[in-house]
Amino acid sequence: MTTIRFGLIGLGLMGREFASAAARWGHLTNVDARPVLTAACDTDERAFGWFKQNVPTLEYTTTDYQALLQREDVQAVYCAVPHHLHAQFYTDVIRAGKHLLGEKPFGIDLAANRAILQEIDKNPEVFVRCSSEFPFVPGAVAIIRALREKDFGKMIEVESGLLHSSDLNPKKSINWKRMIEYNGEYGCMGDLGIHVVHIPFRFGWFPSRVNAQLSKIVRERPDGKGGVAPCRTWDNATIYGEVSQQDHRFPITIHTKRIAPGETNTWFLRVIGTRRSMAFSTKYPKTLQVMEYEEGGPQAWQNIDLGYDSAYPTITGSIFEFGFTDSILQMWAAFCDELANGRKKMKQPFYCATPEETHQSHLLFTQALESYGDRA
Numbered sequence: 001m002t003t004i005r006f007g008l009i010g011l012g013l014m015g016r017e018f019a020s021a022a023a024r025w026g027h028l029t030n031v032d033a034r035p036v037l038t039a040a041c042d043t044d045e046r047a048f049g050w051f052k053q054n055v056p057t058l059e060y061t062t063t064d065y066q067a068l069l070q071r072e073d074v075q076a077v078y079c080a081v082p083h084h085l086h087a088q089f090y091t092d093v094i095r096a097g098k099h100l101l102g103e104k105p106f107g108i109d110l111a112a113n114r115a116i117l118q119e120i121d122k123n124p125e126v127f128v129r130c131s132s133e134f135p136f137v138p139g140a141v142a143i144i145r146a147l148r149e150k151d152f153g154k155m156i157e158v159e160s161g162l163l164h165s166s167d168l169n170p171k172k173s174i175n176w177k178r179m180i181e182y183n184g185e186y187g188c189m190g191d192l193g194i195h196v197v198h199i200p201f202r203f204g205w206f207p208s209r210v211n212a213q214l215s216k217i218v219r220e221r222p223d224g225k226g227g228v229a230p231c232r233t234w235d236n237a238t239i240y241g242e243v244s245q246q247d248h249r250f251p252i253t254i255h256t257k258r259i260a261p262g263e264t265n266t267w268f269l270r271v272i273g274t275r276r277s278m279a280f281s282t283k284y285p286k287t288l289q290v291m292e293y294e295e296g297g298p299q300a301w302q303n304i305d306l307g308y309d310s311a312y313p314t315i316t317g318s319i320f321e322f323g324f325t326d327s328i329l330q331m332w333a334a335f336c337d338e339l340a341n342g343r344k345k346m347k348q349p350f351y352c353a354t355p356e357e358t359h360q361s362h363l364l365f366t367q368a369l370e371s372y373g374d375r376a
């Protein structure tokens with residue numbers, strides 16, 4: 001078992017998820033590399049308490065990420081901080097020679113993303129990936145396997161989305177994720193987008209002729225201090241595009257919505273072909289929909305119960321249910337597996353989102369903004 005000594009920068013929602021995944025590494029049965037969280041950084045010292053209580057391997061805490069980067073015993077970093085810090089922090093991590101799993105959107109905008117990719121080019125020995133866990137949910141795993149192994153015929157259309165709903169409540173106080181200076185012009189696309197394009201991009205479905213419908217629905221929110229603050233980020237986006245493959249073109253639709261009533265964290269993917277179609281949504285996490293079609297034959301969708309058929313095998317029985325924290329663990333397994341063994345010797349073939357894929361996502365979101373123009 002190879003151990004990878006990790007420093008964590010940003011001890012918020014996602015930082016705790018990483019610590020929790022590392023703590024139950026024994027869940028995985030065939031991964032030969034494990035993360036060991038030894039150093040943690042956050043400007044808010046109140047965040048240290050949970051980590052000190054729950055991470056026995058933690059040796060060092062600091063409010064200064066540069067101090068963490070100076071530690072020679074830190075080999076890799078997980079960085080989960082607000083978007084306006086991505087370019088500075090990620091380039092500093094890479095320059096310090098630490099491997100990096102960075103959070104999306106991997107730069108607040110296209111220029112920030114380019115700066116990160118330039119630093120990666122200068123430091124080719126550093127391994128860098130972007131966090132994106134939904135491809136590790138069993139329904140997505142099944143679609144990815146089928147896309148590799150089965151004949152979908154001529155592609156008719158692809159649709160993917162990630163839907164949230166808590167912002168439907170106009171009384172929900174604003175936080176950095178709704179402030180343009182910390183979250184970025186992309187708004188919901190930067191927040192939710194990589195989750196939705198990771199699989200399409202992996203299979204070469206990058207759209208041209210991009211046209212987007214963007215919406216600002218709740219334009220001000222309580223500021224949490226008794227007043228109100230403007231809410232200038234895009235709430236919802238639907239991006240339409242066209243994918244060209246050899247002599248064939250098909251439409252792709254990408255939804256990222258923060259105000260989709262009733263949807264708590266609904267990720268879905270529909271891949272529709274002339275011979276095979278597949279659809280999965282985390283709304284119905286046990287159900288994989290498949291239709292196989294022979295010319296002239298019946299057109300019947302099957303609903304197949306999914307068990308715990310994960311990318312990396314675990315101790316969990318195959319009939320049991322899979323959840324968000326499992327997908328985070330699986331994504332971390334893919335990161336550590338690829339870092340320790342290289343892409344060709346990974347224990348399963350699906351690797352984490354690459355910096356190039358984040359760049360494609362930035363190109364797409366920038367085109368989406370441009371297509372909508374200045375209609376605020």
Ligand SMILES: NC(=O)c1ccc[n+]([C@@H]2O[C@H](COP(=O)([O-])OP(=O)(O)OC[C@H]3O[C@@H](n4cnc5c(N)ncnc54)[C@H](O)[C@@H]3O)[C@@H](O)[C@H]2O)c1
Nearest residue numbers: 010011012013014015041042043044080081082103104131
């Ligand atoms: N993969 C996913 O499913 C997923 C889900 C939510 C968020 N995210 C991404 O994770 C990142 C962080 O989001 P979050 O939800 O964990 O946010 P959060 O607000 O819960 O946590 C961010 C943490 O960063 C800390 N921080 C801010 N400035 C800092 C600095 N200068 N130095 C050190 N620490 C600093 C904050 O104090 C806070 O504890 C974002 O890029 C976000 O888009 C990913």
